[in-house]
Amino acid sequence: MAWDFETEPEFQQKLDWADEFVREEVEPLDLVWGHEQFVPLDETRRKVVDPLKQEVRRQDLWATHLGPELGGQGYGQLKLALLNEILGRSQWAPIVFGCQAPDTGNAEIIAHYGTPEQKERYLQPLLDGEMFSCYSMTEPHAGADPTMFKTRAVKDGDEWVINGWKYFSSNAKTASFLIVMAVTNPDVSPYQGMSMFLVPTDTPGVDLVRNVGLWGEPLNQGSHALIHYDDVRVPEDALLGGEGQAFAIAQTRLGGGRIHHAMRTIGLAQKALDMMCERALSRETQGSLLADKQFVQGYIADSYAQLVQFRLFVLYTAWEIDRYNDYKRVRKDIATAKVVMPTVLHDIAWRAMQVHGALGTTNEMPFFGMVHAAGVMGLADGPTEVHKLTVARQVLRDYKPSDDVWPTEWIPKKLEAARARFAEYLEHEVGNL
Numbered sequence: 001m002a003w004d005f006e007t008e009p010e011f012q013q014k015l016d017w018a019d020e021f022v023r024e025e026v027e028p029l030d031l032v033w034g035h036e037q038f039v040p041l042d043e044t045r046r047k048v049v050d051p052l053k054q055e056v057r058r059q060d061l062w063a064t065h066l067g068p069e070l071g072g073q074g075y076g077q078l079k080l081a082l083l084n085e086i087l088g089r090s091q092w093a094p095i096v097f098g099c100q101a102p103d104t105g106n107a108e109i110i111a112h113y114g115t116p117e118q119k120e121r122y123l124q125p126l127l128d129g130e131m132f133s134c135y136s137m138t139e140p141h142a143g144a145d146p147t148m149f150k151t152r153a154v155k156d157g158d159e160w161v162i163n164g165w166k167y168f169s170s171n172a173k174t175a176s177f178l179i180v181m182a183v184t185n186p187d188v189s190p191y192q193g194m195s196m197f198l199v200p201t202d203t204p205g206v207d208l209v210r211n212v213g214l215w216g217e218p219l220n221q222g223s224h225a226l227i228h229y230d231d232v233r234v235p236e237d238a239l240l241g242g243e244g245q246a247f248a249i250a251q252t253r254l255g256g257g258r259i260h261h262a263m264r265t266i267g268l269a270q271k272a273l274d275m276m277c278e279r280a281l282s283r284e285t286q287g288s289l290l291a292d293k294q295f296v297q298g299y300i301a302d303s304y305a306q307l308v309q310f311r312l313f314v315l316y317t318a319w320e321i322d323r324y325n326d327y328k329r330v331r332k333d334i335a336t337a338k339v340v341m342p343t344v345l346h347d348i349a350w351r352a353m354q355v356h357g358a359l360g361t362t363n364e365m366p367f368f369g370m371v372h373a374a375g376v377m378g379l380a381d382g383p384t385e386v387h388k389l390t391v392a393r394q395v396l397r398d399y400k401p402s403d404d405v406w407p408t409e410w411i412p413k414k415l416e417a418a419r420a421r422f423a424e425y426l427e428h429e430v431g432n433l
């Protein structure tokens with residue numbers, strides 16, 4: 001019997017260590033340097049962050065998403081899921097453990113499709129945690145439908161010239177390079193006519209027009225750039241993978257990225273549930289603890305039920321990825337996790353906020369940030385609706401239409417067949433009456 005829900009004791013020890021380390025050593029960074037985890041380290045921060053990274057390396061937990069050939073431990077996705085749910089509590093933890101999005105996905109595609117020169121220039125510093133990267137795909141007029149992208153790359157001698165606009169290019173302002181998706185052949189289907197390019201951010205013509213912020217951030221000081229690529233010239237060898245391979249590359253990248261987000265979301269939702277329970281046991285009103293009120297008990301039970309279902313499903317999906325080593329084969333379940341993730345986080349964070357009363361809505365508690373994060377998760381890496389289409393299509397593949405005007409499970413027809421099958425006994429029963 002191979003179904004097993006236990007963690008090996010040696011790895012559990014590592015998880016226990018990570019749990020305490022994140023709570024004690026890393027979460028304080030969220031409070032002092034909040035949203036600045038993607039800013040390259042200056043000398044002061046290096047003194048604090050480098051020893052933490054060193055400690056993670058000593059514990060063999062650095063960049064656990066990577067195989068040993070790339071400096072990781074080759075633990076696989078299931079172990080990564082168990083670790084990521086711990087890291088999901090903190091904004092800084094993925095940086096300290098060398099597995100932060102979007103760099104993980106970007107590293108993965110360079111490892112997969114890059115030439116030896118591209119790997120040396122971009123991959124190694126990325127894996128060492130010494131460089132940030134940006135994935136520049138969405139455009140102002142189109143996001144969910146990449147076939148509508150217009151940014152163009154045209155060959156000119158031994159160079160490519162890129163022109164167009166990109167939107168929501170996260171971390172562009174601190175990234176050393178951008179991975180840009182552009183149309184290279186408008187005469188064929190977009191699935192064959194788009195390519196990926198590795199573009200250093202300081203290339204002339206890369207214009208970060210606005211640094212769009214999320215809700216609550218000051219205008220134009222956010223991390224999601226509107227970029228004008230204005231006659232950006234890159235050499236021939238800036239092409240990542242083959243010409244026309246952008247869609248295949250994007251799928252490789254986004255499959256991993258989506259499930260990693262889901263893993264971290266477990267941790268964030270668990271944090272909200274922990275806070276809800278603590279408050280329920282601490283606050284009294286109208287003669288009893290909140291924990292004794294049926295509505296609040298309902299919040300706790302519903303939250304636990306949602307979280308545990310989501311967690312088991314994400315762990316199962318991670319196990320499938322390890323087993324098949326093929327994101328495409330696990331596409332239905334990755335998309336399902338992506339669909340469920342925003343609702344789970346939203347619902348639990350919202351209830352936790354409600355249970356905290358007025359305090360829950362303030363900037364002295366993290367709930368509104370979590371609810372906002374849930375909204376973001378319903379869009380980043382593709383909107384929920386589009387993932388639902390993928391899920392439905394994949395589910396439908398396992399079915400075929402009824403070969404009759406009536407459904408296969410139409411009771412009169414099944415009853416007739418059952419009666420015919422047992423006719424001899426039924427006649428006997430009638431005869432006995």
Ligand SMILES: Cc1cc2nc3c(=O)[nH]c(=O)nc-3n(C[C@H](O)[C@H](O)[C@H](O)COP(=O)(O)OP(=O)(O)OC[C@H]3O[C@@H](n4cnc5c(N)ncnc54)[C@H](O)[C@@H]3O)c2cc1C
Binds near residue numbers: 102224381
């Ligand atoms: C925080 C954050 C970070 C991001 N980082 C990056 C990044 O680093 N790089 C990058 O390239 N992009 C990034 N994105 C962009 C993200 O990939 C897009 O927002 C997403 O693909 C949706 O595109 P859109 O915003 O243009 O929405 P649209 O394509 O305009 O869709 C809007 C809405 O229309 C509905 N809709 C769309 N298609 C369908 C459909 N087929 N059926 C039913 N309803 C539909 C949905 O409700 C959808 O939310 C990021 C987004 C966020 C929020």
